Amino acid sequence: MSAPDYDFKSLSPYDFEVLARDLLSAHDGVTYATYRIGADGGVDLQAHTEAGLVIAQCKHTPDATKATLVRVARAEREKIARLSRRPKRYVFVTSAHISPSDEHEIAETLDSVADTVEVHTRGWLNTVLSNHQHLERRHFKLWLTSTQAIAEMLRGGVFLRGESRIRRIQRNYLRFVHHDICTQAEAVLSSTGCVLLTGAPGAGKTAIAEYLLLQWWHRGYRIIVDPRDVDRWWEWVEDDTPTVFFFDDTWGQTRYGDHGSHHYDSDVYEFIETVVEKHTDGVPSKLLIMTSRIQVLHDTVRLSDASRRALELISKCRVSIEKLPAEVRSRILFNHLHHGITDSAARRKLAQGGWWHNIVRHRNYSPRIVELIIKRNDHADSETLINDLIQSLNNPLEVWGSSFKALPEYDQQLLLTLSVMDSQHVPWQHLDRRLENIATTESGFDAAIERLGGAWITCEYVEETQYFSLVDPSQRDYLTWYLSTSPSAMSRLLKNTVDFRDLAPICSQGIAIELASQQRLFSLGEDLLRNVLDTCAETLLTRVRDLWQREIDNKMPVFDSGNGNGELFALLFAGLIQAMHYHADRYKTTNSVVLPDDWFARELNELTAAGQLAQIHTVGELADTLTLLNDAFRHFAEHRVHPAIAKATVELEDLCRSFWENHDPQPSRMTGDRGQAEDLVQAVIDNAEALVQFFVCPKLHGMSTDSIDQAVAVHIRQSDELEELAERIEVIESAFGFPLPTSREEINTLLDSTDWELSPPHSATVNTYFAQPTQLKTTMSSAAPIDALFRSLAPPEEPQGFPSK
Numbered sequence: 001m002s003a004p005d006y007d008f009k010s011l012s013p014y015d016f017e018v019l020a021r022d023l024l025s026a027h028d029g030v031t032y033a034t035y036r037i038g039a040d041g042g043v044d045l046q047a048h049t050e051a052g053l054v055i056a057q058c059k060h061t062p063d064a065t066k067a068t069l070v071r072v073a074r075a076e077r078e079k080i081a082r083l084s085r086r087p088k089r090y091v092f093v094t095s096a097h098i099s100p101s102d103e104h105e106i107a108e109t110l111d112s113v114a115d116t117v118e119v120h121t122r123g124w125l126n127t128v129l130s131n132h133q134h135l136e137r138r139h140f141k142l143w144l145t146s147t148q149a150i151a152e153m154l155r156g157g158v159f160l161r162g163e164s165r166i167r168r169i170q171r172n173y174l175r176f177v178h179h180d181i182c183t184q185a186e187a188v189l190s191s192t193g194c195v196l197l198t199g200a201p202g203a204g205k206t207a208i209a210e211y212l213l214l215q216w217w218h219r220g221y222r223i224i225v226d227p228r229d230v231d232r233w234w235e236w237v238e239d240d241t242p243t244v245f246f247f248d249d250t251w252g253q254t255r256y257g258d259h260g261s262h263h264y265d266s267d268v269y270e271f272i273e274t275v276v277e278k279h280t281d282g283v284p285s286k287l288l289i290m291t292s293r294i295q296v297l298h299d300t301v302r303l304s305d306a307s308r309r310a311l312e313l314i315s316k317c318r319v320s321i322e323k324l325p326a327e328v329r330s331r332i333l334f335n336h337l338h339h340g341i342t343d344s345a346a347r348r349k350l351a352q353g354g355w356w357h358n359i360v361r362h363r364n365y366s367p368r369i370v371e372l373i374i375k376r377n378d379h380a381d382s383e384t385l386i387n388d389l390i391q392s393l394n395n396p397l398e399v400w401g402s403s404f405k406a407l408p409e410y411d412q413q414l415l416l417t418l419s420v421m422d423s424q425h426v427p428w429q430h431l432d433r434r435l436e437n438i439a440t441t442e443s444g445f446d447a448a449i450e451r452l453g454g455a456w457i458t459c460e461y462v463e464e465t466q467y468f469s470l471v472d473p474s475q476r477d478y479l480t481w482y483l484s485t486s487p488s489a490m491s492r493l494l495k496n497t498v499d500f501r502d503l504a505p506i507c508s509q510g511i512a513i514e515l516a517s518q519q520r521l522f523s524l525g526e527d528l529l530r531n532v533l534d535t536c537a538e539t540l541l542t543r544v545r546d547l548w549q550r551e552i553d554n555k556m557p558v559f560d561s562g563n564g565n566g567e568l569f570a571l572l573f574a575g576l577i578q579a580m581h582y583h584a585d586r587y588k589t590t591n592s593v594v595l596p597d598d599w600f601a602r603e604l605n606e607l608t609a610a611g612q613l614a615q616i617h618t619v620g621e622l623a624d625t626l627t628l629l630n631d632a633f634r635h636f637a638e639h640r641v642h643p644a645i646a647k648a649t650v651e652l653e654d655l656c657r658s659f660w661e662n663h664d665p666q667p668s669r670m671t672g673d674r675g676q677a678e679d680l681v682q683a684v685i686d687n688a689e690a691l692v693q694f695f696v697c698p699k700l701h702g703m704s705t706d707s708i709d710q711a712v713a714v715h716i717r718q719s720d721e722l723e724e725l726a727e728r729i730e731v732i733e734s735a736f737g738f739p740l741p742t743s744r745e746e747i748n749t750l751l752d753s754t755d756w757e758l759s760p761p762h763s764a765t766v767n768t769y770f771a772q773p774t775q776l777k778t779t780m781s782s783a784a785p786i787d788a789l790f791r792s793l794a795p796p797e798e799p800q801g802f803p804s805k
Contacts, residue, residue: 017045024047077112089118223244237271265306364396372392455471502547624687712742
């Protein structure tokens, strides 16, 4: 970018004072401290040096004339004269652009206030900035508004989900307040190559992450935001271009796992490991920024081994955004008011009293709520704005309530449907087909998208496909809460599902997180959607059966034609088990919606027929069927007393055994003995419990037990799940049908060579996996500077004190 020539008009009075403080500190080599703002008695900044006291006065008056500045200087001279201690040096800093002779006249006006008087104007500020480029990067409000900066971002940075993200940053940058956590996050990212920002919803995680993105973009780094294509991650991380990756809401937006990929956790772990290793090896050109809501992080630790390992790996990279200090919250509120409220009368009233203390000290204070309410009330009178702020803080979920309830029914249903899908990056076809049966007089899908665009949803195109996302995670919080209190809305949502897989994200929100490993639908947990799903149980479970029937009806012709394979059979089998879960794990439902015996027996028979036609070719496919059956029996037990179900279950069990007797792969199908051994070892280790239950031992086809033992030992040596393998070694030996002495010795050697401890139980708190973050204890030393800041909202020509009673 070109040499700085800023007019500083994008800065608030406080932002300008902070910039002046940093520039003076860097230029003079001493530390200037912010003293007061507004009606401050003539002191904005001060520094204590060996020579004596230095005082600086900052005047953010970019359009001021010489005559105006001379009048201001005279007023400041009188204020300084009243101070008890005469400064050794006095610095007058203004954002105005004036000539050297004008500067000299202002300095003469102030000549008597100190031994040395200096006047610094716009040209001096830009000169010092050019000598201290790190300060220019930090004060990004200076350069982010330029057309050149935006064009370079769109052209040079792979800002995936690009222009909307950049425009949002550009829109929000004026409200940003730099504070100690920003500095901490910047230091962690520089030193480790990775930073994980955690905190409550609306705490400011994304704002800090975007601040970091801007810092490194200004240093010439390519920016990649929320890449969906995993293969591209590795392409970008291995090239020579300095790159910052940003994963917002890394493990889920509002709950764990709503990113929609079963392999995502493992991919993220491997990617984090790669970035950290590169930085450790002296390659600082690849950096990773991540954010996560703290409650999602808790769930991640309990439910995903891969994610738990990732969090352990970056334990020193976590920066926790706890409750912001009152001073920071006050400045955030002020920035939103300063840039969002333009009406003079409203600003004058907002500058009076001390109403802001109740806002910034509110237990539910959130930068996001402040942003939303001020944006919504930009033309409202001051009393309405303040009341709306207080009501929204008292009931944060209702921030979106009035807007949502004013929408047409079709638009509401579109948003509710999006909220139970991935809610980020949903293809238009998947959304549109769920709305086809909803009557509307509002011109349908395209018109709804146009009405909701910007405020509720964002749209982007990837390879000519249109994708939709909710604008803000707090919208999803509200929509989920609305569904939990509206059985009619939930019922409509269920009736408009068109695929069996559409039910999974809805039902998953009725699972108690502590019982998720048991795949329960309804439980005694505090699950937001549990009660409403109980109320709609008959609708839900009827839809489960209808959509499952559609699923198997669509797949059976594939098996009849001889093209059905083991993988497709396993998917169907898993779907039936899932349908079983949805029926068996109800909580408050009546007997009228229990699993119908005749339906269940019929589906088991159809599944057996599909299995008889399936083309099974690999050990893994054979083992998968047994594992699924083993899992199913835990849930089928109560139904096997019914004669038809008992008969169908026995036939299915016999079918799965026969796979091993009749379709166990022959050596000629394998790529050599080594490939056969690896395939067999992986399948048996993954499915040992099921093999033991059904008394099935795999055929070795001429391979020796020693070669199998050696292959298992290699698997153990390469595995990152040593604890689990140590605990399962006996059942693995039972599955093979012979002992594995070499494998046992390998486990013992590895255990002896490391400081091994059992992994914490799933009930452990998230802090088990993190180094304790530094808790910042900054508080407001005095309310007076903040009060003066808010009083500066009033137009200059109006009185800025409190009104007379």
